[in-house]
Amino acid sequence: MKLIGAGARPGVPQVDHDRILTVPNILTVVRFLGVPLFMWLVLGVREYGWAVAVLAVMGSTDWIDGYVARRFDQTSRLGRILDPAADRLALIAVALTLVFAGVVAWWYLAALLVPDIVLGTASLLYFRNHPDLPVSVVGKVRTALLLLGTPLLVLSEVTGGLALTVVAWVLLGLGLVGHWVAAIGYFVAIVRKGRPVRQARVATQRGDDGEDGDRA
Numbered sequence: 001m002k003l004i005g006a007g008a009r010p011g012v013p014q015v016d017h018d019r020i021l022t023v024p025n026i027l028t029v030v031r032f033l034g035v036p037l038f039m040w041l042v043l044g045v046r047e048y049g050w051a052v053a054v055l056a057v058m059g060s061t062d063w064i065d066g067y068v069a070r071r072f073d074q075t076s077r078l079g080r081i082l083d084p085a086a087d088r089l090a091l092i093a094v095a096l097t098l099v100f101a102g103v104v105a106w107w108y109l110a111a112l113l114v115p116d117i118v119l120g121t122a123s124l125l126y127f128r129n130h131p132d133l134p135v136s137v138v139g140k141v142r143t144a145l146l147l148l149g150t151p152l153l154v155l156s157e158v159t160g161g162l163a164l165t166v167v168a169w170v171l172l173g174l175g176l177v178g179h180w181v182a183a184i185g186y187f188v189a190i191v192r193k194g195r196p197v198r199q200a201r202v203a204t205q206r207g208d209d210g211e212d213g214d215r216a
Contacts (some may be wrong), residue, residue: 019074019076019078020076020078022069022074022076022079023065023068023072023074024065024066024068024069024074024075024076024079024083025065025076025078025079025082027061027064027065027068028061028065028079028082028083028086029082030057030061031058031061031062031065031086031087031090032086032089032090034054034055034057034058034061034090035058035089035090035093035094037054038051038054038055038058038093038094038097039093039097041054042097042098042101042154043097043100043101048154048155048157048158049158051154052151052154052155052158055094055147055150055151055154056151058090058147059147059148059151062083062086062087062143062147063144065079065083066083077132080132080134081130081132083135084135084139087143087147088116090147091112091143091146091147091150092109092112092113092116094150095108095109095112095150096109098150098153098154103153103154103157104153108172108176111176111179111180112176112179115179115180115182115183116183118183118187119183119186119187119190122187122190122191122194123190123194125194125198126190126191126193126194126195126197126198127190127194127197131189131190131193131194133186133189133190133193136182136185136186138178138181138182138185139178139182139185139186141178142175142178142179142181142182143175145171145172145174145175145178146171146172146175146176146179148171149168149169149170149171149172149175150168150172152164152167152168152171153165153168153169153172155168156168
């Protein structure tokens with residue numbers, strides 16, 4: 001069974017429903033809740049072993065919620081926004097936690113943040129909201145690599161194994177490369193989708209200004 005797109009049924013179109021209370025959305029909320037728990041385990045009580053377990057659960061829910069959504073027709077418009085948001089929050093919050101814990105340097109956090117800041121700015125400029133773009137294959141692979149490499153890096157702090165550290169950084173390095181490649185793809189998609197939207201908004205504003213001038 002393929003990991004990316006697993007659960008999809010050939011010939012059955014995926015429809016984004018308006019439902020809010022779905023199993024995938026509940027799993028996504030669980031992933032949100034895992035973030036403060038991870039931060040407390042690492043920074044509060046220094047329980048790196050339990051922190052690895054929390055990361056493992058968070059990573060597994062990222063795959064499971066997508067599988068359930070596709071397999072049981074529980075995709076939703078809310079899920080399309082919540083799922084990537086949970087991924088971003090988890091990756092950035094975990095990276096920030098590891099920076100404060102002295103496990104990674106600040107450049108790692110910056111490498112995650114800069115593309116997201118650029119994409120967020122472009123989204124506000126063109127849409128004034130979420131662009132609602134489909135997740136790319138590169139984006140999915142990127143997330144998988146980062147979600148796999150991060151717990152391995154934390155685990156290496158417990159075991160002190162050099163080999164585990166090397167494997168973790170190889171995965172994280174590939175994940176960061178994928179992060180920037182995916183960001184470039186998303187940026188191009190935002191511009192292409194958002195340019196006519198922004199032009200229409202500007203034209204509408206000019207028309208409203210003209211009407212106001214006529215009335216005056």
